[in-house]
Amino acid sequence: MRYRVLGGTGIQVSVHCLGAMMFGAVGNPDHDECARIVHAALDEGVNFIDTADMYSAGESEEIVGKALKGRRDDVVLATKVHFPMGEGPNRGGNSRRWIVKEVEDSLRRLRTDWIDLYQIHRPDHTTDIEETLSALTDLVRQGKIRAFGCSTFPAEDIVEAHHVAEHRGLGRFRTEQPPYSLLARGIEASVLPVCRRLGMGVMTWGPLASGFLTGRYRRGGTVDLSTGRPALTPGRFDPALPENTAKYEAVERLIELAADLGCTLPELAVAFPAAHPAITSVIIGPRTMEQLRATLTGAALTLDDATLDRIDEIVPPGTDLYRADGAWRSPALTDLSARRRPLGERTAG
Numbered sequence: 001m002r003y004r005v006l007g008g009t010g011i012q013v014s015v016h017c018l019g020a021m022m023f024g025a026v027g028n029p030d031h032d033e034c035a036r037i038v039h040a041a042l043d044e045g046v047n048f049i050d051t052a053d054m055y056s057a058g059e060s061e062e063i064v065g066k067a068l069k070g071r072r073d074d075v076v077l078a079t080k081v082h083f084p085m086g087e088g089p090n091r092g093g094n095s096r097r098w099i100v101k102e103v104e105d106s107l108r109r110l111r112t113d114w115i116d117l118y119q120i121h122r123p124d125h126t127t128d129i130e131e132t133l134s135a136l137t138d139l140v141r142q143g144k145i146r147a148f149g150c151s152t153f154p155a156e157d158i159v160e161a162h163h164v165a166e167h168r169g170l171g172r173f174r175t176e177q178p179p180y181s182l183l184a185r186g187i188e189a190s191v192l193p194v195c196r197r198l199g200m201g202v203m204t205w206g207p208l209a210s211g212f213l214t215g216r217y218r219r220g221g222t223v224d225l226s227t228g229r230p231a232l233t234p235g236r237f238d239p240a241l242p243e244n245t246a247k248y249e250a251v252e253r254l255i256e257l258a259a260d261l262g263c264t265l266p267e268l269a270v271a272f273p274a275a276h277p278a279i280t281s282v283i284i285g286p287r288t289m290e291q292l293r294a295t296l297t298g299a300a301l302t303l304d305d306a307t308l309d310r311i312d313e314i315v316p317p318g319t320d321l322y323r324a325d326g327a328w329r330s331p332a333l334t335d336l337s338a339r340r341r342p343l344g345e346r347t348a349g
Contacts, residue, residue: 001047004281006281007200013280014045014046016274016296017078018046019283020049020050020055020064023064024059026056039067049068052079054084058085058109061106078118079106079118080119081094081099083122093127095127099136103118115144116146117146118139118148119148119175123153123328130170136171147175148171151176173200175201178191179326180206183247184206184320196277201280204283214266217237219248251265267295274299
């Protein structure tokens with residue numbers, strides 16, 4: 001297993017990180033099997049684990065906490081805060097009130113006295129970024145977290161956060177966690193260059209493109225839209241939709257490339273993000289031991305320049321062939337009031 005420094009913190013983390021999103025009711029409800037997956041990953045040299053408070057409503061953190069009993073000191077442990085955790089208008093977001101409350105709950109569920117990397121799961125433009133950074137800085141000073149970062153932030157929000165941190169004398173985001181895969185390369189245009197300039201570590205999620213890069217979905221094949229990932233987002237997998245044509249064509253060419261390399265498509269997909277100089281670690285999120293073994297095989301694969309050139313021909317740099325599930329969308333696009341004047345103000349004068 002290879003290791004890289006996490007965003008100038010001096011903390012060495014494995015190039016592939018064990019993601020725990022599938023631990024618990026949403027994925028694998030068997031706590032003992034999930035613990036075995038954790039132990040197997042650690043035995044293979046993985047020393048980096050990422051979870052979040054909202055994964056299976058806290059169950060994922062509880063599973064990870066139990067699994068790390070006796071091995072906590074050997075693990076760089078990351079979790080996240082932002083999404084709602086129960087009913088009520090103040091049980092989510094990026095406010096000081098919620099962060100200070102929820103970090104205590106995460107520490108309890110994880111059965112630990114400290115969190116190595118505490119991440120803001122998504123932007124929250126209802127909260128001043130200074131408020132968020134101030135709360136996180138205080139948690140570092142209290143010893144409850146060692147460093148903090150952001151997840152799925154646009155480049156402009158990352159820059160703003162660093163500007164505020166510098167001018168207010170606050171701690172800064174040390175890491176960013178964006179979606180990145182062979183089919184979703186949009187972050188190469190701005191997010192990754194910004195992170196490199198600011199000295200941030202980058203840990204990417206979604207290398208299998210929400211299942212599209214597993215090799216199960218092929219051009220000309222039959223896709224059952226009633227089960228699994230296709231049931232959740234049928235529009236993304238339906239081969240009859242014109243917007244999916246480019247994805248299916250890219251998958252066929254990537255399968256050919258993987259065959260030429262003597263590997264599987266998932267192995268190629270897991271290896272790809274780690275080749276970018278801005279990437280510190282690639283998050284793999286297995287649900288079963290079999291999936292862990294398969295993804296760790298890809299973690300050992302190194303892609304040469306000729307292979308990366310062929311990938312660039314199939315999916316050009318900076319190109320998104322799909323929008324990742326759960327990726328943040330700016331309210332400037334989703335909120336009609338942000339892009340339409342009130343009807344009474346539209347009349348030309």
